[in-house]
Amino acid sequence: MATFRFQALAQIAGRKPVKFEELERKSAIFGSNVFNDKTMRQFLTEDAYQGVKDAVQHGKKIDRRLADYIALGMKEWALSKGVTHYTHWFQPLTGTTAEKHDAFFETSYDGSDPVEKFGGGQLVQQEPDASSFPNGGIRNTFEARGYTAWDPTSPAFIFGTTLCIPTVFISYTGEALDYKTPLLRALSAIDDAAVDVCRYFDKNVKKVTATLGWEQEYFLIDSALANSRPDILMTGRTLLGHTSAKGQQLDDHYFGSIPTRVLTYMRELEYECMLLGIPVKTRHNEVAPNQFELAPIFEETNLAVDHNSLLMDVMQKVAERHDFKVLFHEKPFKGVNGSGKHNNWSLATDTGVNLLGPGKTPMSNLQFLTFFINTIKAVNTYEELMRAAIATASNDHRLGANEAPPAIISVFIGQQLTKVLEELEGVSTGKLSPEEKTDLKLNVVGKIPDVLLDNTDRNRTSPFAFTGNKFEFRAVGSTANCANSMTTLNSIVAKQLIDFKKEVDTLIDEKDMKKDDAIFNVLREYIKETKNILFEGDGYSEAWEIEAGKRGLSNHKTTPKALKAKISKKALDLFSELKVMNHVEVEARYEIELEEYTKKIQIEGRVLGDIARNHVVPTAIRYQNLLIENVKGLKDIFGSEYETIAKEQISLIREISGHIEGISAKVEEMTEERKKANNLSNSEEMAAAYCDIVKPYFEIIRAHCDKLELLVDDEIWTLTKYRELLFTK
Incomplete structure (x- = not known):
């Protein structure tokens, strides 16, 4: 009866490691399988190239004539690299990616005149059979129409012999059936809201981009051993199994020497990522045995989400060549660390400023404080919705233990920034005297860069932590599509920035305050209102659960309870006001996630x-x-x-x-x-x-x-x- 187990162990013992050699520098091959700016300049006419750039930078529509030219250039590039098929690559609400391949090859009705064909219509829109994708009651099964539409802000890429075109996925009646559509709407909302606030400080800002740097944790298990476990094959985790005498208690795996066979896998994975333009940079052993992590350079959020979804597929395919199975489940093994996907989020202007990084002047630091405090205020207002955004059956296993944050959403900013906020809270009400303003800007606001330079505070138990020049949403699970959490985070911050500007403008117009006075007054009130969400201590402690309850913070430990926040009036009004999702789309997602x-x-x-x-x-x-x-x-x-x-x-x-x-x-x-x-x-x-x-x-x-x-x-x-x-x- 133990044949499979011992056959698997014997197979490993006699297995020779797969060899892989990198022949080129990463910088030389980066993005070579991507229809990026360099490639477009080579294969597109000037008008077609400018049409794509205008769509990406200014949201302008691409007319059908230009679409035909773009499709022609894209096809010629793909054919020159041995591509035979194309697909609209999208992210339905299954949590995975989807694709339907069509050949470029076509003939006339009688089979003559074979030709490779790909036009603007095929580039811009396709009509896959959507009947089997989750829809949450938006449409009946017999209404099978669903449309994929090209997203020019995320460049097409070649994977294998297929040209993959990133797209949104919508129903016949126009509702979003994917993760990308609401994300794009949320990114547009925060762009508009943040630009309006930025102009208090710099009139030259015309665009604000939300950036994302995800950290993907995962386990690598020999495929023979994984195949011998029915629970791993069917559920992605072990449903039973006694803990090993040796686990992670010696801390000898974390940041240790990467095993040779694993390193060979990582090197080939990174090579494939370079071809696809995924800027992976960091690799290391994680805490648990056979657990690892990779992380990229920060990117624009929509592109970063696409790259993470693509990466998870690439990881599995490369693993097969090395006789590995990748486990993305948040808790595949009892008694050792689970896996997360920390989402590092920030905002950047088209003038080159990180809005969550302090600058060299008091004015730039006041801008930093404005976005820093408004983000905290947004999380304080919508903490239940933040918890709902990361709620899944698998993530429920992880939250609250082994370096994963608890189900209670709180914000960690460190002792030094806490002191800065306390000093700001103490500023006088109303208009500031010249002396007060000078003292505040020089002795509090002006010293923020020095504070952050020496700030080494870290809290591994915090679900949402400020880490120097960004916020890290640590509670996101390793299997998650980043779009879910990023849609929520960007939406709540956009809403908060809109409200902030209204309050500041009211003080300027009705109270005749100077701009800086008005900003300080609003921020001071926000600091008072958001004290409940700030927590610096041990998120695992029973004392914090009790304290969080006293503060009125939610503690939804299971997904069915957490998800209810998604259909609250507060959430429905938020998404509707920002035009991120209408009520039907929100309620459909609630049904899908429950199911x-x-x-x-x-x-x-x-x-x-x-x-x-x-x-x-x-x-x-x-x-x-x-x-x-x-x-x-x-x-x-x-x-x-x-x-x-x-x-x-x-x-x-x-x-x-x-x-x-x-x-x-x-x-x-x-x-x-x-x-x-x-x-x-x-x-x-x-x-x-x-x-x-x-x-x-x-x-x-x-x-x-x-x-x-x-x-x-x-x-x-x-x-x-x-x-x-x-x-x-």
Whole structure:
């Protein structure tokens, strides 16, 4: 029965590592498979090139004539690189990417005149069959039309022999069916709102870009071992397995020497990323055994989201060539660190200024404080929505332990910046005297660069932390599409900046205040209002849970409870006002995410029941029978003395029987509860039932299985163990 496990281990022992050699400098090959600015200048007419640039920089529409020219140039470039097919590459609400390949090759109706054809119509729009994608009730199954439309702000790229064109995905009636469409709307909203505020400080600012630098954590497991575990194959995580005697307690893996085989994988992955224009820069061992991380240089948020989605696909494909399986699940192994996707977010002007980085003058530092404090205010107002933005069945396992932030959303800014805000809070109400203004600008605002230069505060338990010149949204899960959290974050900050400008303008117009006085007065009130969201301590402590409750902060530990914030009046009004999503689109996403949660727990329950009954119990019975035969033999030899001699064996037989009985009973009970939950027609009730009634059985069943793993002879145990999964290189 243990054939698969030992075959997998033997396969690894005889495997030769895949070799990979980088022949060119990264700078020489970067973006060579991307239809970027350099390529467009070579393959497009001047009018076509300018049309794309105007669309990217100013949001202008590309007319059909220019689209034909762009498509022609794109096709010629692709054909010159051996491409045979094209696809509209989009991000439906499945959490993965989607593509339908069409060949450039066409013939006339009678099969003659073969030609490679690709026109503006095929570039700009396609009509995939959308009936099987999640829609949350927006459309009926028989209304299968869905449209993909070209997003020129994210350049086309070649993957394999296919030209991939990033697109949005919308329904026949115009609602967004993807992650990209709301993100683009949110980015437009924050651009407009931030530019208006920036002009208090610099009239030359015409555009503000939200930037994103994600950090992708992941596990690498030998594919033979992963394939020997049904739970990893079906759910992406281990549903059972006793913790290894050695885990991460020695801290010897973190930032350690990267294993040779893993490094070879990383080098080929980075090579593929360079070709695709994904600017990966950092690689290192993470805390848990066989856990790693890579991170890129910051990019414009829409492009960064596309690159992360593409990267996850590339990682899996490259891993196959190296006999690895990549695990993106937030908590694939019990007892060791889970994986996150820290989203480092900031705002940059077209004049080259990072709005969350201090400058060299008091005025630039006042601008920094304006965006810094408004971001904190936005999170304070919408903390429940922030929690909802990162809520998934898999991320629920990770939040609150092993360096992952808790489910309570708070903001960490460090002791030194806390003192700066306290000093600002103390400024006088109303108009400032020249002396007060000078003292404030020189002794408080002017010293901010020095404060940040020496600020080494870090809090690994904070879900939203300021880290010098950016905010780090640490609570985002490793499987997530970054667009979900970035749509929410950029929306709430955009809304807050709009409100801020209204308040400042009111003080200027109605109270006859100077601009700086008005800004200081509004910021001072915001500092008072946002104290509850600021927290510098241990996010894991029970004391913080109690304190957070007193402060009125939410603590939604499960996805069904967290998601309700998405359809609150506050959230619906926010997205509607900014034209990011209408009520139908928001409510559809709520339904989709509830359904996804339910299905994932349902699948895990089925897989766990199958493994427990068809792997664990038969293996335990087999070993128990060996013990019984042993006891019978001892009885034949020693007669009445056998009970003393076979005491340990008899005790072990009883213990195994108890666990077998426990597994059988609890799997049966879990199955019955699943059936009841499946009969519920309301999606909220069904998700709650799976969360509160079905899911608790997982730990009980697992506890019995994990005990049996320790009791049963290793030679006959069928499932690959943690020590093998985590420490086989």
